[in-house]
Amino acid sequence: DVVMTQSPLSLPVTLGQPAxxxxxxxxSLVHSDGNTYLNWFQQRPGQSPRRLxxxxxxRDSGVPxxxxxxxxxxxxxxxxxxxxxxxxxxxxxxxxxxxxxxxFGGGTKVEIK
Amino acid sequence: EVQLLxxxxxxxxxxxxxxxxxxxxxFTFSTSDMIWVRQAPGKGLEWVSGFSNGGRNAYYADSxxxxxxxxxxxxxxxxxxxxxxxxxxxxAIYYCAxxxxxxxxxxxxxxxxxx
Numbered sequence: 001d002v003v004m005t006q007s008p009l010s011l012p013v014t015l016g017q018p019a020x021x022x023x024x025x026x027x028s029l030v031h032s033d034g035n036t037y038l039n040w041f042q043q044r045p046g047q048s049p050r051r052l053x054x055x056x057x058x059r060d061s062g063v064p065x066x067x068x069x070x071x072x073x074x075x076x077x078x079x080x081x082x083x084x085x086x087x088x089x090x091x092x093x094x095x096x097x098x099x100x101x102x103x104f105g106g107g108t109k110v111e112i113k
Numbered sequence: 114e115v116q117l118l119x120x121x122x123x124x125x126x127x128x129x130x131x132x133x134x135x136x137x138x139x140f141t142f143s144t145s146d147m148i149w150v151r152q153a154p155g156k157g158l159e160w161v162s163g164f165s166n167g168g169r170n171a172y173y174a175d176s177x178x179x180x181x182x183x184x185x186x187x188x189x190x191x192x193x194x195x196x197x198x199x200x201x202x203x204x205a206i207y208y209c210a211x212x213x214x215x216x217x218x219x220x221x222x223x224x225x226x227x228x
Binding site: 043103 | 148150157158159160163165172173174175208213214215216217218219220221
């Protein structure tokens with residue numbers, strides 16, 4: 001199974017400042033079809049997860065453009081250009097390339113300093 | 114708009130059974146892959162089970178294989194998760210989501226396994 005490792009575990013950020021979350025996979029996430037199936041999810045306190053990014057860098061509808069995804073192979077990053085109060089929550093990466101099983105990173109908690 | 118509504122959670126004793134339901138609307142359910150994901154209290158997300166290839170293939174996490182069964186009724190636009198031989202470690206919020214990419218999630222239903 002592919003192991004997804006996120007860092008940091010906790011990320012205190014000042015409002016208006018950037019934030020960056022790393023996700024590394026135990027093997028390349030490039031699928032035989034050439035795509036890389038790496039998604040990012042946001043889970044606000046008390047809410048269900050919401051997908052933000054699919055296939056590394058594609059923002060879902062309604063996701064603010066301050067969120068961006070990048071990376072390739074085994075190293076991926078979610079960036080928030082200017083953190084707002086509504087961005088508080090836990091962020092997860094998830095790989096679909098080598099499913100089953102689907103595997104998630106352990107999560108990164110974003111909080112305001 | 115995609116909507117997913119889980120139900121069927123509750124308190125059950127170890128060794129007991131529950132059947133979760135996920136009623137879908139706003140998309141063509143019959144040809145959609147679907148997954149179940151759970152979240153233990155204060156923990157991260159864990160994939161449990163899912164359908165791929167338009168529902169023709171079912172897969173399970175090792176932690177639930179042989180105990181849980183995923184099924185669907187396309188006439189009712191409903192996904193199910195039959196959970197048998199429940200253990201304390203199955204205590205979690207159970208979410209259904211559309212597609213293996215997890216585009217859209219329900220609000221979840223809480224399953225508590227305790228004596």
